[in-house]
Amino acid sequence: MKQILEELSTLRGGRPRILLCDDQPINIRLVNALLKGDYEIFMATSGLQAIELSERVTPDLILMDVNMPGLNGYDTCARLKQNTLTLGIPVIFLTGLKSEEDEVKAFEVGGVDFISKPINGTVLKARVLTHLTLKLQSDFYLNIAVTDSLTGLFNRRKFDSELAEKWELCKRSGQAMSLLLIDIDHFKQYNDHYGHQAGDHCLAEVAHTIRSNFHRSYDCVARYGGEEFACILPMTGREQAIRQAQEVCHSVARLHLPHARSDTSAWVSLSIGVATMIAPDHNASPVALLALADKNLYAAKANGRAQVFA
Numbered sequence: 001m002k003q004i005l006e007e008l009s010t011l012r013g014g015r016p017r018i019l020l021c022d023d024q025p026i027n028i029r030l031v032n033a034l035l036k037g038d039y040e041i042f043m044a045t046s047g048l049q050a051i052e053l054s055e056r057v058t059p060d061l062i063l064m065d066v067n068m069p070g071l072n073g074y075d076t077c078a079r080l081k082q083n084t085l086t087l088g089i090p091v092i093f094l095t096g097l098k099s100e101e102d103e104v105k106a107f108e109v110g111g112v113d114f115i116s117k118p119i120n121g122t123v124l125k126a127r128v129l130t131h132l133t134l135k136l137q138s139d140f141y142l143n144i145a146v147t148d149s150l151t152g153l154f155n156r157r158k159f160d161s162e163l164a165e166k167w168e169l170c171k172r173s174g175q176a177m178s179l180l181l182i183d184i185d186h187f188k189q190y191n192d193h194y195g196h197q198a199g200d201h202c203l204a205e206v207a208h209t210i211r212s213n214f215h216r217s218y219d220c221v222a223r224y225g226g227e228e229f230a231c232i233l234p235m236t237g238r239e240q241a242i243r244q245a246q247e248v249c250h251s252v253a254r255l256h257l258p259h260a261r262s263d264t265s266a267w268v269s270l271s272i273g274v275a276t277m278i279a280p281d282h283n284a285s286p287v288a289l290l291a292l293a294d295k296n297l298y299a300a301k302a303n304g305r306a307q308v309f310a
């Protein structure tokens, strides 16, 4: 058990977090005493408080009472499952209820387990550990599924889904969305001169620097393909997008990564195509936005590289 707990803490990057929700503080204290040695514990005495805490501290597991004044445990769970921030958190019901209908209802509202009181501490700990293991392993693989392993940026798969999702967001609010397509200049010559391994290292460093230019949680920076990157900037107009693209170019130029075979610059440089569209415009779509950014990237190359074209 100790070894599994250590592995989970490594996966989590800290002790796994459990939220205890029960309207009776005495019940919370009892479960807390059982689990606090192994986990970081958060406590809520109402459904609404549990929802608020779940959004804020993203627990890895919730132990939920059913009978509570106000929002009961089932309704609280159903709400957590409708919220993109909290839907992935497994909920175990811990309750005095015992009937078959109550147990079935727990699974219908999205719970992963149902434990009837009186609590057997050993069994509770075993079930908690099993569900935490499943949850943290699933997070681990989900993370791999959206990440480019060389650069740590989002991969193309994630980019495609983010583009569609963020477009819908901007469409609903009638706001502009911008896209940057970024390509390293003369990267084939870089590989030919310095070797493929040095090329990989350069890609990772450039990716990291591009990423460091974006601070809003809803901006998405991805590796689009080989030596190409893409940034989705929701709620961003043309002027701001151009400014950000120029800053990306400057930040990579400032790295002073030598490029002996480039006829553009002594250092590794970028060309960036910028596109901005507003959803209600006819002909505007994620596909059209991508095509325009690509066209502008081509123009940046044709104009002599190491520049932004919008």
Ligand code: GH3
Pocket: 150, 183, 184, 185, 186, 187, 188, 189, 191, 195, 196, 197, 198, 199, 200, 203, 225, 226, 227, 301, 305
């Ligand atoms: P341009 O300025 O027109 O963009 O020229 P370029 O040489 O950068 O463009 P081209 O598309 O001809 O070559 C891209 C190069 O990027 C070729 C390929 O070997 C390299 N590349 C793509 N992915 C990787 C990778 O993961 N690692 C390394 N080291 N090189 C890669």
Ligand code: MG
Pocket: 022, 023, 024, 065, 066, 067, 068
């Ligand atoms: Mg209760």
Ligand code: MG
Pocket: 183, 184, 226, 227, 228
């Ligand atoms: Mg390219």
Ligand code: MG
Pocket: 183, 184, 185, 186, 187, 188, 227
């Ligand atoms: Mg290139």
